[in-house]
Amino acid sequence: MAGPWRQRDSIWQADVASILVLILFVLLVFGVEQWLQPRFTPASLLATGIVMTLVPAGIWLAFFYRRDRLEPEPKYLVAQMFVLGGLLAAAIGIPLVENIFRVSQWLYTSPVWAQLLGGLLIVGMTQEFLKYAAVRFSVYYSPEFDEAIDGIIYTTAAAIGYATVLNINFVISSGGVGLGSGAIRITLTTLAHASFAGLVGYFLGRMKFEKRPLWWMPSGLLLAAALNSLFVYLRGTLSQGSLSGSQAWAGLLLAALLAAGVTWLLSRAIHHDIVAHESAPPGMPGGVP
Amino acid sequence: MDEQEIYAGQVLRERWSALLTLGLLLIALLSGWQLRTAVEAASRTISHGNISAAVPKGWIVQSGAGDLVFTARNPQKPDQLYRVSQLAAGADLDTLAAGRNHSRTQMDDSFRVLASEAVIVGGLEGYKISFGRVNSSVPGIPAVIEGVDFYFRHGEQVLIISLESRLDSFSEALPRFHRFVQSVRYQAGA
Numbered sequence: 001m002a003g004p005w006r007q008r009d010s011i012w013q014a015d016v017a018s019i020l021v022l023i024l025f026v027l028l029v030f031g032v033e034q035w036l037q038p039r040f041t042p043a044s045l046l047a048t049g050i051v052m053t054l055v056p057a058g059i060w061l062a063f064f065y066r067r068d069r070l071e072p073e074p075k076y077l078v079a080q081m082f083v084l085g086g087l088l089a090a091a092i093g094i095p096l097v098e099n100i101f102r103v104s105q106w107l108y109t110s111p112v113w114a115q116l117l118g119g120l121l122i123v124g125m126t127q128e129f130l131k132y133a134a135v136r137f138s139v140y141y142s143p144e145f146d147e148a149i150d151g152i153i154y155t156t157a158a159a160i161g162y163a164t165v166l167n168i169n170f171v172i173s174s175g176g177v178g179l180g181s182g183a184i185r186i187t188l189t190t191l192a193h194a195s196f197a198g199l200v201g202y203f204l205g206r207m208k209f210e211k212r213p214l215w216w217m218p219s220g221l222l223l224a225a226a227l228n229s230l231f232v233y234l235r236g237t238l239s240q241g242s243l244s245g246s247q248a249w250a251g252l253l254l255a256a257l258l259a260a261g262v263t264w265l266l267s268r269a270i271h272h273d274i275v276a277h278e279s280a281p282p283g284m285p286g287g288v289p
Numbered sequence: 290m291d292e293q294e295i296y297a298g299q300v301l302r303e304r305w306s307a308l309l310t311l312g313l314l315l316i317a318l319l320s321g322w323q324l325r326t327a328v329e330a331a332s333r334t335i336s337h338g339n340i341s342a343a344v345p346k347g348w349i350v351q352s353g354a355g356d357l358v359f360t361a362r363n364p365q366k367p368d369q370l371y372r373v374s375q376l377a378a379g380a381d382l383d384t385l386a387a388g389r390n391h392s393r394t395q396m397d398d399s400f401r402v403l404a405s406e407a408v409i410v411g412g413l414e415g416y417k418i419s420f421g422r423v424n425s426s427v428p429g430i431p432a433v434i435e436g437v438d439f440y441f442r443h444g445e446q447v448l449i450i451s452l453e454s455r456l457d458s459f460s461e462a463l464p465r466f467h468r469f470v471q472s473v474r475y476q477a478g479a
Contacts, residue, residue, distance in 0.1 A: 101321060101322070101325060102325075104365065105365050105366070106325060106328050106329055106365075107325075107328075108365075109347035109364055109365060110328045110331075110346075110347065114324060114328050117324060118321060118324050118325070118328070120317070121317045121318070121320050121321035121324060122317070122318065122321035122324075122325075125313075125314055125317040125318065125321075126314070126318070129310070129311075129314045132310065136307055136310075137307075207303065207306060208303065211299075211302075212306075214302065214305050214306050214309055215309070216306065217306045217307070217309070217310050218306075218309050218310050218313045221310055221313065221314075222313065225317075
């Protein structure tokens, strides 16, 4: 291997492009709702909502093909991670958070400190751990996981699957969602999960290909869970009551900023690693062999 | 150190890291459970006239009129509420309860008494009525409501402390309601 990371400009370009397309998707749906004002039956509202949950996943996968064309990564493994993320959400994540901890009954009406702490300890830790576990206990020892950045790719795929199931669960439990508000909520959730998982994947990739201390991975998970908690709190604050109007747009902006911010930080961290790696003397840890 | 030993060392470190990560999750979930318990037990004391009670934090409290002193409603579940009423004690508790149930049946033909019994709560003798009714004022499918009334005599007054909740969440609401019942204080002549 040439080093801990290979420069993959295409990935960051694709990430930025996919965020822009997702925002375009939201604008389009809002436009349809405003100008065409479609009428739905309860069944068609539910069906439309479920179809909408698949759009962000579809957009992300489409951009993955672009990445793949430039630097091949097996599509079947990415698809497996996507499905595994969704299954873990449906089988463990949602039942644990909603049925055992019943967070919707107490967390969001509790004081701010309790919302942030509960969001970190229960919601954030469960969700980020399951995305981590999807990769760590499946593809991690695969020969295809051959560079540190694969940690980000596979964990993000698991996160998109996780977010898709969360969105479907939200649509079904709400009996359908309005077009505009639904598009915002769905896009927001997908973007946020993908960006936090990118962080988990970064720590996972470095754990595999570098000599990192034992606390390395737990700290990465804790950081992602903390961001997750902060995001859920801010989204809840910004979109209290109706999910339409300026507050919802502020929520979308927040998610886009968070996703872009985490992507940028990851990009900086990888760039820093490459510089450190290239400047290290041959034979030294992290140096060119 | 040969390549195999380096690889074995790396695998061992990765396994310990995975165990540590799992351990962190378990600690987080246990702490989360403690947090939930603490938040759910949190309450604030309110006073209405000569009655004070510790209602769950975050619940919406509204003063009542006539016999009704106040209601406390769960904002997460609008069908779940506590109600405290006050009546002049003119008869035995069971007679009073029977008369009140009769009036409620006449006003709401879905109202059904499921059980009635004498009880002792916190050393205080009382009378308990379990009932069910249908709430058809909600949008969509009408909700089946289960409820319980506790009657307690305080000198010349009778306090009626009630819980109402949807059928599917009634049993999980009971332990918290029992804490609420024990927190209700009546000050004669206040």
